[in-house]
Amino acid sequence: MLMKWHRLHNSRQMPWKGEKDPYKIWLSEIILQQTRVEQGLAYYNRFIQHYPTIQQLAAAPDQEVLKLWEGLGYYSRCRNLLLTARRIVKEYKGLFPRDYETLLSLKGVGPYTAAAIASFAYNQPYAVVDGNVFRVLSRFFGLDTAIDTLPGKKLFTGLADEVLDKQYPALFNQAIMDFGATVCKPMAPACIDCPARKDCAAFLTGNVNRLPVKEKTLQRKHRWFYYFIFEHRGNWLVNQRNQRDIWQGLFEFYLLETEAACEWNDKKVMEWLHDQYGIADALLVNISSVQTQQLTHQQIRGQFIELKLSSKPDFLKSYQWQPKNRLKELPFPRFITQFLEEHASIGS
DNA sequence: AATCCGGGGCA
DNA sequence: TGCCCAGGATT
Structure with missing residues (x-):
């Protein structure tokens, strides 16, 4: 079929x-x-x-x-x-x-x-077993074993091996994935056009929209990222992320992460700079509106605080000063590129 | 076995 | 919003 x-x-x-x-x-x-x-x-x-x-x-x-x-x-x-x-x-x-x-x-x-x-x-x-294959098999055979558990993975992997056309594995694997992506879709599947519906257990019992079953519901972590964009004579302070965290290997600006939201204003920014690093010669250029980025299991919210320094501070040794034209050669996370794109003065 | 890792599209 | 996508590595 x-x-x-x-x-x-x-x-x-x-x-x-x-x-x-x-x-x-x-x-x-x-x-x-x-x-x-x-x-x-x-x-x-x-x-x-x-x-x-x-x-x-x-x-x-x-x-x-x-x-x-x-x-x-x-x-x-x-x-x-x-x-x-x-x-x-x-x-x-x-x-x-x-x-x-x-x-x-x-x-x-x-x-x-x-x-x-x-x-x-x-x-x-x-046999390939991807999201499409899990879905097609669980529906066609009417199996409600959760696909995000070990028993579920074993069951559907075994089933995929059984139904694989051993003579034309490449064609078959291509076919089942395309079928899952275009007919047996996650939402609003095209059962009306489905050539397998008279043999499909889920269709015959009206369970198409309840399969496949997933057990785990992910919970989202909320984080606040406040990026201080320090500029000194056309150079920007950047850092390469290498912690065990999101965006490993990508670049960012000076980051202050907090658990709760902060209310930044001109006075608070200047006070924070002075108390934290003894900086008194900063010119506050702009405090952006709150930006958001939805990841699968984290919600990032934050602001970009643009500052010009008249002298180069000697702190933050692990950070780099990069000239503007080098900035666009560095990989940044979407949260940052999105902001830069909307602020051409820095971005391009 | 559970947790972590992005970003975009869609209802 | 919540769910899903041609999943895999780490703990």
């Missing part, structure tokens, strides 16, 4: 479809982890344009690659991308491994990605 649907009704076009170069398949799969095709597409094209081969990617500077990844999120994917590219060039002479277990050993490659590479590039019979 799936294969026939794929042949006759699937018109989803993507540049990596039918691709046999494992480098390109791997790259597309890493980009698409927890990321919609529409969002990842431009990044994929940009990466292929900059780095047509894995050797070119492996030779690129970290910061250049992270800048290309800027805005896509889950930045550990980008760090692991480089680690793996360099390992393949050094250890495998640039030839991508074929073996499933070896693929799994690569940083950033888990069960899904290893199966995707093994099947798409080499047509090996490994």
Whole structure:
């Protein structure tokens, strides 16, 4: 059924479809982890344009690659991308491994990605199990085992292996994911057009909208980020984040994080500068309105406080002073680029 | 087994 | 808002 649907009704076009170069398949799969095709597409094209081969990617500077990844999120994917590219060039002479277990050993490659590479590039019979597959299987077989538990993962992984067309694994994997993305969608699935509805347990029992089941409900953490943008003679004070926290490897300005909201005004800013760092020569340029950024499990709110210093302070040794024209070469989190874009005086 | 890691789109 | 997206690493 799936294969026939794929042949006759699937018109989803993507540049990596039918691709046999494992480098390109791997790259597309890493980009698409927890990321919609529409969002990842431009990044994929940009990466292929900059780095047509894995050797070119492996030779690129970290910061250049992270800048290309800027805005896509889950930045550990980008760090692991480089680690793996360099390992393949050094250890495998640039030839991508074929073996499933070896693929799994690569940083950033888990069960899904290893199966995707093994099947798409080499047509090996490994079933991909992504969000689409969980959904299609749980609905079609009417299974309410929670997909975010170990029993659920085992159940659906086993099922995916059973239903996989061992003769055409690449086509089948492509078909089931496209089907999940365009027909058996998370919300408002197109059951009316679904060729499988007379065999679909969820459809027959009216449970389509209650499957798949997820157990955990994430709770959101609230954080307040107050960024002090210090400028001294055309140079801006920036810092590269390297704590175990969000946005690792990305740059930011001087950050004051608080648990509760702060009421900043001219007087409070000047007092804080003086009490904290003994700065008395600062010119307060602007205090922005409150900016917000919604992450999956954190809500970031905060303000940008722009200051001009007439003398270069000797504190904050680990920070860097960067001239304006270098600023746009650095990768920043969305929270910051969004603000910079709206304030052309700093941003561009 | 539980927690963490972004950002965008959509109802 | 809450949910989801071609998931994986870490603890």
